Structures are given as C-alpha cells and as structure tokens.
Amino acid sequence: MHKISVVGNTKLTVRCLEKxxxxxxxxxxxxxxxxxxxxxKVNGVDLxxxxxxxxxxxxxxxxxxxxxxxxxxxxxNILFVLGDSRIIPKNLIQHxxxxxxxxxxxxxxxxxxxxxxxxxxxxxxNWGVSIFxxxxxxxxxxxxxxxxxxxxxxxxxxxxxxxADGYTVELIGSLCEKLNNLEDILCYPNAxxxxxxxxxxxxxxxxxxxxxxxxxxxxxxxxxxxxxxSRIQTNWEDNFLQKFKMANDYPxxxxxxx
Numbered sequence: 001m002h003k004i005s006v007v008g009n010t011k012l013t014v015r016c017l018e019k020x021x022x023x024x025x026x027x028x029x030x031x032x033x034x035x036x037x038x039x040x041k042v043n044g045v046d047l048x049x050x051x052x053x054x055x056x057x058x059x060x061x062x063x064x065x066x067x068x069x070x071x072x073x074x075x076x077n078i079l080f081v082l083g084d085s086r087i088i089p090k091n092l093i094q095h096x097x098x099x100x101x102x103x104x105x106x107x108x109x110x111x112x113x114x115x116x117x118x119x120x121x122x123x124x125x126n127w128g129v130s131i132f133x134x135x136x137x138x139x140x141x142x143x144x145x146x147x148x149x150x151x152x153x154x155x156x157x158x159x160x161x162x163x164a165d166g167y168t169v170e171l172i173g174s175l176c177e178k179l180n181n182l183e184d185i186l187c188y189p190n191a192x193x194x195x196x197x198x199x200x201x202x203x204x205x206x207x208x209x210x211x212x213x214x215x216x217x218x219x220x221x222x223x224x225x226x227x228x229x230s231r232i233q234t235n236w237e238d239n240f241l242q243k244f245k246m247a248n249d250y251p252x253x254x255x256x257x258x
Contacts (some may be wrong), residue, residue, distance in 0.1 A: 001024075001025060001026050002025050002026070002077060002078050002179060003025070003026045003028050003074060003075050003076045003077060003078075004021065004025045004026065004027055004028065004076060004077075004078045004079065004080060005027070005028050005029040005030070005031065005067075005071050005076045005078075005079050005080075006021065006027060006029075006030045006031070006079070006080045006081075006082060007030075007031045007079060007080070007081040007082070007084050007086070007088070008030075008031075008032075008080075008081060008082040008083040008084035009030070009032035009033055009038055009041075009044060009045050009046070009047045009060075009083070009084070010041065010042070010043040010044060010045060010082075010083030010084070011043040011045055011083070011165065012043065012082055012083035012102070012165045012168060012169070013030075013045065013047070013082045013083045013084070014045055014047070014050065015165060015166075015169050016080070016082050016168075016169055016172045017050070019169055019173065020169070020172050020173045020176045021080065021172075021176070022054060024176055024179075025078075025176075025179075027054065027056050028056065028057060028071065028074045028076050029056060029057040029058070029059060029067065029070060029071060029074070029076070030047050030050075030051055030056055030057070030058055030059070031059045031060075031064075031067045032046075032047050032048075032058065032059065032060040033060065033062075033084075033086075034060050034061060034062055035060060038060070042251045042252055043083065043161070043251050048060070057070060064089045064092065065089075065091075068089075068091065068092055068095070072095075077096070077097075077098070078096070078098045078099075078100070078179070079092070079096050079098070079099040079100070079134075080099075080100050080101075080172075081099060081100070081101040081102070081134060082101070082102055082168075082172070083102070085113060085224070087138075088134055090136060093134065093135060093136055097182075098133065098182060099133065099134040100131060100132070100133060100134070100144065100175065101131070101132055101133075101134045101141075102129065102130070102131055102168050102171075102172070103115065103129065103130040103131075103132060103139055104116040104119070104129055104164055104168075105118075105119060105127065105128055105129065105130065106127075106128030106129070106130055106146045106147075106148060107130040107132055107139060107143050107146060107190055108143065108189070108190045108191040108192075108193075108219045109213070109214070109217070109218075109219050109220065110128075110210075110219075110220055110222060111138065111139035111140075111193050111219065111220070111221045111222070112138065112139065112193075112197075112220075112221040112222035112223055112224070113222065113223060113224025113225065114222065114223070114224050114225040115222065116160065116161055116164055117157075117225055117247050117248070117252055118206070118207075118210065118222050118247075119160075119164075120157055120160050120243070120246060120247035121203060121207055121243050121244055121247040121248075122207055122210060122211070122243070123153050123243045123246065123247070124153075125150055125151060125152070125153045126148060126149070126150055126151075127148070127149060127151065127160075127164065128146055128147060128148040128149065129146065129147055129149075129164050129167050129168045129171065130143060130144075130145070130146040130147075130171075131143075131144040131145050131146070131168075131171045131172065131175055132144055132190060133187060138221075139190075139221075140190055140192065141190060142187035142188065142189070142190055143187065143188040143189070143190045144171075144175060144185065144186075144187060144188075145171050145174060145175065146171075147167045147170065147171055149163065149164075149167050151163050151164075156246070156249065156250075157246060157247055157248075157249040157250060157251070157252060158249075158250055158251055161251065191219050192219065193219045193220055193221035194218050194219050194220070195209065195213055195218055195219070195220045195221065196220075196221040197209060197210075197220070197221065197222055197223055198223060199223040199224065200223070200226075200228065200229060201223070202233060203229065203233075203244060204233070204236050204237070204240050204244075206222070206223075207240065210222070227253040230248040230252070230253045230254065230255045230256060231255070231256050231257070231258040232244065232245075232255055232256065232257050232258060233258060234258070
C-alpha cells in the first residue's frame with residue numbers, strides 16, 4: 001500500500017480523500033493552509049477533525065520543510081495536491097517522482113489561475129478539468145487525464161463548481177486504480193501557453209481573447225483573480241455583464257459596481 005500525503009483543504013480535497021484516498025492508501029499527513037487563510041479561501045475547510053479521526057498528521061503552519069522531513073521519515077512516496085494553488089517548493093518537486101495535481105480546466109489549452117471563474121464567465125456550456133504531474137512551472141507538467149463536460153448555462157457558480165469538482169473526483173478515482181503500477185501510468189505532452197493574459201486585464205477583453213484561442217486551438221494562460229477583478233465596468237455589453245455576475249458569485253467574491 002502506498003503511503004501518501006495531501007496538500008490542500010477545500011471541499012474538493014475532502015471529496016477526494018473520503019471517496020478514493022482514505023479507502024485505498026495510507027494517508028500519512030495533510031498540509032493545510034493556516035487557519036486565517038483557510039477561511040479566506042473559496043471552499044476552505046478545516047481538516048483538523050478529519051485528521052484526528054483518521055490518525056493523520058495535520059500541518060497548518062506553512063512550514064513546508066517540516067512537512068517534507070516528516071514525510072521522509074514516514075516513507076511517503078506520493079503527494080496529491082488537490083484544491084490548492086500554492087507553488088510546491090523546488091526541493092519537494094525534486095524529491096518526489098510522483099506529485100499529482102488537479103486543474104480546473106482542460107490542459108494544455110487553458111492554464112493559469114481562477115480557471116473555474118473564467119470558465120463560468122465564458123459560460124459556453126462546455127468546460128473541462130485535468131489531472132497532471134506537478135513539475136517546476138505553473139500547470140506545465142505532463143498530463144495524466146482530462147475530462148470535458150457539459151453543464152447548464154443557467155447554473156449558479158456554486159452548482160458549476162460542484163459539477164467540475166465531481167468530474168475531478170472521477171479522474172482521481174481512475175488515477176488511483178492505476179497506482180499499483182506507477183511505471184505504467186501514461187503521461188501526455190502538455191504544450192506551453194502561446195498567449196498569456198496579464199493580471200487585472202479587463203475581463204471582457206480577456207474573454208474575447210479566450211474565445212479566439214479556443215476556436216483556434218491555441219494554448220492560453222489566464223491570470224489569477226482578486227476581489228478587485230469582480231468589479232463591473234460600465235462599458236460592458238449586457239450579455240457579458242449577466243455572465244460576469246453569474247460567475248462572480250458565491251463561493252467566490254460577489255461582483256461589485258466600480
């Protein structure tokens with residue numbers, strides 16, 4: 001049985017733990033955000049009770065090195081990074097041959113932050129999620145699997161996130177079935193982004209560029225978003241404005257008027 005550790009503490013992390021990781025592996029430790037950051041994070045969950053119930057070491061002090069050294073002592077050979085956007089330190093990436101992460105869009109075409117928010121602003125009725133091997137660089141590691149799915153365009157942001165997370169849980173389950181033969185896990189090329197959108201760019205401009213890249217099959221890097229990016233601009237078209245309001249809603253920061 002593999003000994004694994006998990007980085008992350010969102011509802012997605014919990015779903016993956018309860019359905020696939022806890023039943024099939026020895027989960028040695030969980031590396032959570034500190035308490036103040038947990039409650040600021042979208043879908044943040046306090047995993048201390050789950051760790052106590054399952055005799056899992058719990059870290060929430062941002063001390064990556066202590067987490068790493070304890071994992072070495074326990075013989076952890078696989079890391080799962082689920083629902084967590086922190087950059088994994090270089091020494092951990094170099095130590096572990098297998099660090100699996102999730103991404104809230106289909107790689108290699110959509111990289112970068114706030115993927116689900118961007119996806120819901122686009123609101124095309126089609127989106128995707130991916131599992132990949134984490135290496136140095138953001139969303140650049142070899143692709144393990146991805147899933148394209150449809151969703152109702154009138155769904156709330158919370159419903160959209162729940163649908164996307166459900167497909168991510170399925171992909172994690174498929175990966176777990178293959179972990180007895182790690183060397184047999186197939187990886188696929190993850191092409192680099194050819195277009196990169198800067199932070200705090202006008203959201204309607206970003207979506208226009210995103211649509212062009214989608215139609216032309218051009219890999220795109222989307223920036224992370226802050227609460228300031230949920231402010232409405234007065235020059236936006238009505239159709240875009242409605243999509244923007246749907247996306248910038250619970251569990252993400254609510255849209256505001258500039």
